[in-house]
Amino acid sequence: MNVIETLAQYLSYPFVIYALIVGVLVALCSSLLGTTLVMKRLSYIGDGLSHVAFGAYAVAAVTGVTQNMLVIAPATVLAAVFLLRRGQSARVRGDAAIAMMSVAALAAGYLLMNVFGTQSNVSGDVCSTLFGSTSILTLTGLDVVMCMAMSIVVVGGFVLLYNRVFAVTFDEAFAQACGLPVDRYNLIIAIMIALVVVVGMNLVGALLLSALVVFPALSAMRVCGTFRSVTACSAVIGVVCALLGMIVSIVASTPVGSTIVVLDALCFGVFCAVGRLRRGGAQA
Amino acid sequence: MAYLVCDELKVGYDGKPVATGLSFAVNPGDLLCVIGENGAGKSTLVRTLLGLLEPIDGEVRFGDGLKPGEVGYLPQQGDVQRDFPASAWEIALSGCLVGLGRRPFFGKEERRVAAEALERVGAADLRDRPFSELSGGQQQRVLLARALCAASRLIVLDEPTTGLDPEASHALYELLDALRAGGMAIVAVTHDVREALGHATHVLVLDEPKPLFVTAAEYRSMPRGGAR
Numbered sequence A: 001m002n003v004i005e006t007l008a009q010y011l012s013y014p015f016v017i018y019a020l021i022v023g024v025l026v027a028l029c030s031s032l033l034g035t036t037l038v039m040k041r042l043s044y045i046g047d048g049l050s051h052v053a054f055g056a057y058a059v060a061a062v063t064g065v066t067q068n069m070l071v072i073a074p075a076t077v078l079a080a081v082f083l084l085r086r087g088q089s090a091r092v093r094g095d096a097a098i099a100m101m102s103v104a105a106l107a108a109g110y111l112l113m114n115v116f117g118t119q120s121n122v123s124g125d126v127c128s129t130l131f132g133s134t135s136i137l138t139l140t141g142l143d144v145v146m147c148m149a150m151s152i153v154v155v156g157g158f159v160l161l162y163n164r165v166f167a168v169t170f171d172e173a174f175a176q177a178c179g180l181p182v183d184r185y186n187l188i189i190a191i192m193i194a195l196v197v198v199v200g201m202n203l204v205g206a207l208l209l210s211a212l213v214v215f216p217a218l219s220a221m222r223v224c225g226t227f228r229s230v231t232a233c234s235a236v237i238g239v240v241c242a243l244l245g246m247i248v249s250i251v252a253s254t255p256v257g258s259t260i261v262v263l264d265a266l267c268f269g270v271f272c273a274v275g276r277l278r279r280g281g282a283q284a
Numbered sequence B: 001m002a003y004l005v006c007d008e009l010k011v012g013y014d015g016k017p018v019a020t021g022l023s024f025a026v027n028p029g030d031l032l033c034v035i036g037e038n039g040a041g042k043s044t045l046v047r048t049l050l051g052l053l054e055p056i057d058g059e060v061r062f063g064d065g066l067k068p069g070e071v072g073y074l075p076q077q078g079d080v081q082r083d084f085p086a087s088a089w090e091i092a093l094s095g096c097l098v099g100l101g102r103r104p105f106f107g108k109e110e111r112r113v114a115a116e117a118l119e120r121v122g123a124a125d126l127r128d129r130p131f132s133e134l135s136g137g138q139q140q141r142v143l144l145a146r147a148l149c150a151a152s153r154l155i156v157l158d159e160p161t162t163g164l165d166p167e168a169s170h171a172l173y174e175l176l177d178a179l180r181a182g183g184m185a186i187v188a189v190t191h192d193v194r195e196a197l198g199h200a201t202h203v204l205v206l207d208e209p210k211p212l213f214v215t216a217a218e219y220r221s222m223p224r225g226g227a228r
Helices: A003-011 A014-039 A043-063 A069-089 A091-116 A122-131 A141-160 A162-170 A172-177 A182-204 A209-223 A227-252 A256-283 B042-049 B088-100 B108-120 B136-150 B166-181 B193-197 B216-221
Strands: B004-013 B016-026 B031-035 B057-062 B072-074 B154-158 B185-189 B202-205 B212-215
Touching: A003 A014, A003 A227, A014 A043, A014 A141, A014 A162, A014 A182, A014 A209, A014 A227, A014 A256, A043 A069, A043 A091, A043 A182, A043 A209, A069 A091, A069 A182, A141 A162, A141 A182, A162 A172, A162 A182, A162 A227, A162 B088, A172 A182, A172 B072, A172 B088, A172 B136, A182 A209, A182 A256, A209 A227, A209 A256, A227 A256, B004 B042, B016 B042, B016 B057, B016 B202, B016 B212, B031 B042, B031 B166, B031 B193, B042 B154, B042 B185, B072 B136, B088 B108, B088 B136, B108 B136, B136 B154, B136 B166, B166 B185, B166 B193, B193 B216, B202 B216, B212 B216
Parallel strands: B031 B185, B031 B202, B072 B154, B154 B185
Antiparallel strands: B004 B016, B004 B057, B202 B212
16 A cells, blocks of 8 residues: 555544544644744743643543543643743742652652553553653544634734733843733733643643644744744744654654654654755855 | 933842932933943833833933833843744834734735834844845834834834944945934933934943933033943
């Protein structure tokens, strides 16, 4: 069977279509927010939050909550708000708070699943949550609808607040002097990233999630000179890498999350080279 | 009537005063130069004037129809991310957020104001250049254009010439002279007293036992004046 046929066969399954939709939407949302998070030196917040989400996932699994989103989403949003508040009052301690919270949540989650876990294959379960290898293929219609709703909120919010987000990202003090409610916008950004993390866990898993946030934005920054083009380019890179990664993983039977992340990393390498060539060319 | 009047102002953080007894006024066309040692409270005063910090005692009064939010701001070098991925145009335009109200996007009027501001600071040709690729002096001009977008009558500059070569800093002061000639009032905090004094109309000295507010001519005639 050739590649096209394999692909066509897989695409006839609804769960594969679900995975593709969710994957593209999550990649779009995280890469949109990526530029802001990277420039606000909050690259690590995606990672920290995803570990909190993993901890919450473990709690949901152990207590037998079937709609585990009801546990994961509020816990992650709360963590995002908490981290952001800390980050503002004391930068260094806020940084340490992210590290403590993410490691503690990771450890507690693993411990809970190991001690109280009901499934027989605990390490397999943990592995798939951390690396997202299978859970993206077990999405239900409801998951897809939730993901779409989340994407509309995040993309819509980002577009409407684009100019404010720009101001708050570039220069908080100036934005504040202009009378902009900077705290409120930071809070909105934190809630948006928390939502993306909650849904994104299914795609690449908790450990690899920050790759979706960081790589497209950094790649775009190598070549683009305006905020608008960086944001647009980042979104395109995120979506293309996610789509391509999922197709490769279907055809070559590789783990979904790591395939996407490796593609993102390769893309970053290419953009680095292009950026260097361009800058070299401009100087010569 | 003055744009800005401070009477026995006490500024500081968390109730701890950094500078006290600040009395001064800024009129249209003035360039008030704020000088003083590190830690004398220059930046604290700037933050208070911008409304980022509540005064501990006394008040900052705005006059002549000027509202508290209508103060343009040029931050200290280092407070701005020099490697930020944005064009000069996007940064200048972001100063127009003040007048945006609840609207999500910039309209024709904001674009006109931003284009005019870039023109006024002599940076119209930098419009589409990435901010990170500009020289220090060019970046300051773009940030000044942003401040002009935010406020048309009073701007506050925090160490505007730090990190600039003498030529660029001279050009910046000439630009400030041109803005003053148009009736704008400017408050500039600076280390670079020698260059600033040639352009200032008034001087506020923060490191005396008591802050001193004098005209530039009076300051130059003071015994220690010329040496600083």
